[in-house]
Amino acid sequence: GNSVTQMEGPVTLSEEAFLTINCTYTATGYPSLFWYVQYPGEGLQLLLKATKADDKGSNKGFEATYRKETTSFHLEKGSVQVSDSAVYFCALILNNAGNMLTFGGGTRLMVKP
Amino acid sequence: EAGVAQSPRYKIIEKRQSVAFWCNPISGHATLYWYQQILGQGPKLLIQFQNNGVVDDSQLPKDRFSAERLKGVDSTLKIQPAKLEDSAVYLCASRDGIEQYFGPGTRLTVT
Numbered sequence: 001g002n003s004v005t006q007m008e009g010p011v012t013l014s015e016e017a018f019l020t021i022n023c024t025y026t027a028t029g030y031p032s033l034f035w036y037v038q039y040p041g042e043g044l045q046l047l048l049k050a051t052k053a054d055d056k057g058s059n060k061g062f063e064a065t066y067r068k069e070t071t072s073f074h075l076e077k078g079s080v081q082v083s084d085s086a087v088y089f090c091a092l093i094l095n096n097a098g099n100m101l102t103f104g105g106g107t108r109l110m111v112k113p
Numbered sequence: 114e115a116g117v118a119q120s121p122r123y124k125i126i127e128k129r130q131s132v133a134f135w136c137n138p139i140s141g142h143a144t145l146y147w148y149q150q151i152l153g154q155g156p157k158l159l160i161q162f163q164n165n166g167v168v169d170d171s172q173l174p175k176d177r178f179s180a181e182r183l184k185g186v187d188s189t190l191k192i193q194p195a196k197l198e199d200s201a202v203y204l205c206a207s208r209d210g211i212e213q214y215f216g217p218g219t220r221l222t223v224t
């Protein structure tokens with residue numbers, strides 16, 4: 001089956017620190033990969049995506065590269081802000097199936113001033 | 114462009130009671146999803162609609178959960194009777210291309 005594994009949180013960083021949240025996946029086909037962010041009290045928002053191997057998704061200073069050889073899609077940001085505090089979810093969709101998202105368990109990020 | 118709307122935002126019920134959630138997707142989105150998000154976990158798909166037809170309901174506990182999208186636009190999800198383990202956030206999403214857009218969710222607490 002399909003699954004997504006994320007590093008467990010919470011991840012606590014000081015403002016301007018470098019962020020990495022690890023994500024690995026298993027899939028029976030060729031997935032598209034996503035990072036979603038959930039701010040306190042809000043719904044999920046798409047942060048970035050990559051649809052094929054070696055693609056890099058980027059948005060709001062966050063980046064993730066689709067690595068087929070390591071089945072990974074790690075999220076990175078060079079300098080986090082307090083406003084980045086949220087829960088981050090890695091997810092996949094199989095490109096030849098009904099576009100059902102499979103999510104990881106989420107990683108809570110807390111950024112301290 | 115208006116986003117996915119859901120109501121109510123919060124609901125507290127006692128076990129064995131029934132409850133219904135409503136979702137209005139983004140205009141023009143044919144595909145609609147309901148997810149269950151238990152505290153501390155990622156969302157899990159309950160049911161997927163394409164227009165007014167069910168595409169996938171393999172993860173829906175059909176003995177107590179039901180969902181409909183009669184006119185292919187808004188949708189309702191019902192739980193009857195509720196159990197303690199149904200306490201979760203119920204998320205509705207609609208799709209454009211491969212991107213899914215989520216509503217704010219309904220937080221259900223079963224006591």
